[in-house]
Amino acid sequence: MLKFTNTFRDGVGFDTLLVGIALGYLVVFSAFPLAYNLLMSFQDVDLFSLTSFDRPFVGWDNYREILSRPELLPILWNTVKFVGISVIAQLSLGFAIAMFFQLDFPFNTWLRGLFLAGWIMPALVVGAVWSWVLAGDFGVLNHVLSELGLIRANIFWLSDPDVALYSIIFANIWLGVPFNMILLSVGLAGIPEDVYEAAEMDGATRIQRFFTITLPMMRAQLGAVISLGVIFTLQQFDLFAALTQGGPANSSNVFQYWSWQLAFQNYEIGLGSVISVLMIGFVIAVAFVYVRSTRYEQES
Amino acid sequence: MTFQIELDQINKYYGAYHALRDVSLQIPQGQFVALVGPSGCGKSTLLRTIAGLEGISDGRIEIAGRDVSTLAPRERDLAMVFQSYALYPHMTVRKNLTYSLRLKRRKAGEIDTAVEEIARITGLDGLLDRYPRELSGGQRQRVAMGRAIIRDPKAFLFDEPLSNLDAALRVHMRAEIRKLHNRLGATSVYVTHDQIEAMTMADHVVVLRAGRIEQQGAPLDLYDRPANRFVAGFIGSPAMNFVDGVVAGDGRSVQLDLAGAPVLRFAGQRPAGEPVCVGLRPEHLEVGAGRDINRLDLPVGMVERTGAASYVVSDTTPELMIAAPVRVADGARIAVSIAPENLHLFARAGEGLRLNT
Ligand SMILES: Nc1ncnc2c1ncn2[C@@H]1O[C@H](COP(=O)(O)OP(=O)(O)OP(=O)(O)O)[C@@H](O)[C@H]1O
Ligand SMILES: [Mg+2]
Numbered sequence A: 001m002l003k004f005t006n007t008f009r010d011g012v013g014f015d016t017l018l019v020g021i022a023l024g025y026l027v028v029f030s031a032f033p034l035a036y037n038l039l040m041s042f043q044d045v046d047l048f049s050l051t052s053f054d055r056p057f058v059g060w061d062n063y064r065e066i067l068s069r070p071e072l073l074p075i076l077w078n079t080v081k082f083v084g085i086s087v088i089a090q091l092s093l094g095f096a097i098a099m100f101f102q103l104d105f106p107f108n109t110w111l112r113g114l115f116l117a118g119w120i121m122p123a124l125v126v127g128a129v130w131s132w133v134l135a136g137d138f139g140v141l142n143h144v145l146s147e148l149g150l151i152r153a154n155i156f157w158l159s160d161p162d163v164a165l166y167s168i169i170f171a172n173i174w175l176g177v178p179f180n181m182i183l184l185s186v187g188l189a190g191i192p193e194d195v196y197e198a199a200e201m202d203g204a205t206r207i208q209r210f211f212t213i214t215l216p217m218m219r220a221q222l223g224a225v226i227s228l229g230v231i232f233t234l235q236q237f238d239l240f241a242a243l244t245q246g247g248p249a250n251s252s253n254v255f256q257y258w259s260w261q262l263a264f265q266n267y268e269i270g271l272g273s274v275i276s277v278l279m280i281g282f283v284i285a286v287a288f289v290y291v292r293s294t295r296y297e298q299e300s
Numbered sequence B: 001m002t003f004q005i006e007l008d009q010i011n012k013y014y015g016a017y018h019a020l021r022d023v024s025l026q027i028p029q030g031q032f033v034a035l036v037g038p039s040g041c042g043k044s045t046l047l048r049t050i051a052g053l054e055g056i057s058d059g060r061i062e063i064a065g066r067d068v069s070t071l072a073p074r075e076r077d078l079a080m081v082f083q084s085y086a087l088y089p090h091m092t093v094r095k096n097l098t099y100s101l102r103l104k105r106r107k108a109g110e111i112d113t114a115v116e117e118i119a120r121i122t123g124l125d126g127l128l129d130r131y132p133r134e135l136s137g138g139q140r141q142r143v144a145m146g147r148a149i150i151r152d153p154k155a156f157l158f159d160e161p162l163s164n165l166d167a168a169l170r171v172h173m174r175a176e177i178r179k180l181h182n183r184l185g186a187t188s189v190y191v192t193h194d195q196i197e198a199m200t201m202a203d204h205v206v207v208l209r210a211g212r213i214e215q216q217g218a219p220l221d222l223y224d225r226p227a228n229r230f231v232a233g234f235i236g237s238p239a240m241n242f243v244d245g246v247v248a249g250d251g252r253s254v255q256l257d258l259a260g261a262p263v264l265r266f267a268g269q270r271p272a273g274e275p276v277c278v279g280l281r282p283e284h285l286e287v288g289a290g291r292d293i294n295r296l297d298l299p300v301g302m303v304e305r306t307g308a309a310s311y312v313v314s315d316t317t318p319e320l321m322i323a324a325p326v327r328v329a330d331g332a333r334i335a336v337s338i339a340p341e342n343l344h345l346f347a348r349a350g351e352g353l354r355l356n357t
Helices: A002-010 A012-040 A061-068 A072-104 A107-114 A124-136 A141-146 A163-190 A192-199 A206-217 A219-236 A237-241 A257-267 A269-295 B043-051 B092-101 B108-122 B137-148 B169-185 B195-201 B219-224 B229-234
Strands: B005-014 B017-027 B032-036 B058-063 B077-080 B155-161 B187-191 B204-209 B212-217 B241-248 B251-254 B262-267 B275-280 B295-305 B308-314 B321-324 B334-339 B344-347
Touching: A012 A269, A061 B229, A072 A107, A072 A163, A072 A219, A072 A257, A072 B187, A072 B275, A107 A124, A124 A141, A124 A163, A141 A269, A163 A219, A163 B077, A192 A206, A192 B077, A206 B092, A219 A257, A237 A257, A257 A269, A269 B017, A269 B092, B017 B043, B017 B212, B032 B043, B032 B195, B043 B077, B077 B137, B092 B137, B137 B169, B155 B212, B169 B195, B187 B195, B187 B262, B195 B241, B204 B219, B204 B229, B212 B219, B212 B229, B229 B241, B229 B275, B229 B344, B251 B275, B275 B308, B321 B334
Parallel strands: B032 B187, B032 B204, B077 B155, B155 B187
Antiparallel strands: B005 B017, B005 B058, B204 B212, B241 B251, B241 B275, B251 B262, B275 B344, B295 B308, B295 B334, B308 B321
């Protein structure tokens, strides 16, 4: 018995078990759903056939169907705006705040900790808070703006088709800044002080130091933050569910929410799967860029 | 005469901590100055105030006759070699070397010739396209040097540039830096806590303690005539022996607080009965020298043999270290003598100022 446990612990047995657990987890919880999703995108799936594999294959029909939907282009455009504006704003704000916290001032770490508050809160709570802030009639934001005399009539942040998407983008930026800030802070802290001093001795101004030292040395972190930001933003679901449900009239709808609507509200599960598959393809491309940016961080 | 670097009554506080106290220093063009002192005495702080990386609380800094006390580092035109080298990790050696020139928007052709020249001087040809992480410690050191030289600055500042190298390479680089200095004729300020480095490299040595200049002068002046006990103990290796004593009735010899109360002659004259601290360098205690006076007969305690020399520690209180060129047996007694002019007398009270002239 002792011999058995020893070979188990020291021999290949234990290693195999560890690898097996990790692999098993990936297969059951990642690979299988992905494959199942891919499969469903080529099938006609309804509520009753959901649990059986024996469903009619429809080839590219689901894909054709999605591509012919009139709402496809507006939603695609919304998604691009949502991801693009969110990531750029999160990144620049996060970077600026991270640089600010590099300075030495009292309560520095304490304040930085506070920034994580939004990150710790459950997404549903965040959604509820923002829906109070942005509510048209009794919202906090409208109240503040009108008290300050900046607006005369209430703005319907969540129900005006021209504004709804940007309201969500705003909330999403708020949500993503702490993550960007923390990751970039770590990167900034990793740049040795004496490298800046050497650059200063070499005659670099503050701005030149930013562009020739800080930015290039932050390449890997920036790559990571951008790719993860894109992925997280594409995953952002709660804000849409809590604030606008994609409305009014799809004016704030994006792919991830549309996919859910199709699959779980209209029960056009095959169509929902098509959108997931397309998004997965995109995310894989982003992940590839991310992996490259971390692997070759020192080169070039 | 205008000096290349002139410090006038520099004071520097970190909060309430007084890091530099009334430091005044004049460095002529082309001089190699070493700042030495124990850890925490303010060597780096002084160097960094010259560089402009630290502000000063009080005083005046002039470089080539221009008051730079409040100017930013980049307006002072000095180059610095850091202990950690502080190379730009994301740039190749070539980019590291040319960084300052590129900031100044020099022409590409001009930059290329400069790089070739520097690579030749520092022995970096063939390594120009490597990244710092692909270099050995010694090669990084050369890049740091090259990056300073290429700028042709008003002066070079070195902060313990060799302390990360192994002993053999350190000795080699020591000679190389000094050769480079002679060749470029530039003014250099060199911080080290290694007094041998300071003594061998510098024209002028400045000994710091607790933010204050204890003594400055040519290396051999410091060795021959240390101004106080601290400098006497700091300069010279192995360190000077100190024994308390009292000036004898003739005012020309001193009675030591050792077993047998030996009396040694010294050069000069002091009041009889004055309590003193006598400094005896280990290498001045000559074994078996045919001298009639100033003999000491000491019991041998421990012997350290390096081959070339033996270091004998006497079995007395306080212990005396003797640098003996011969092989000495343990347990025996050893007879040494010392020339009167090699006895250093310091006051026992206060700063331990030098008493003999
Ligand atoms: N930024 C700072 N804030 C407060 N005190 C400091 C600071 N920098 C240095 N000091 C103090 O000033 C004194 C001198 O420091 P400095 O770095 O100049 O010493 P040093 O002579 O270079 O020592 P070492 O040989 O160990 O490098 C030290 O007592 C140190 O604690
Ligand atoms: Mg230092």
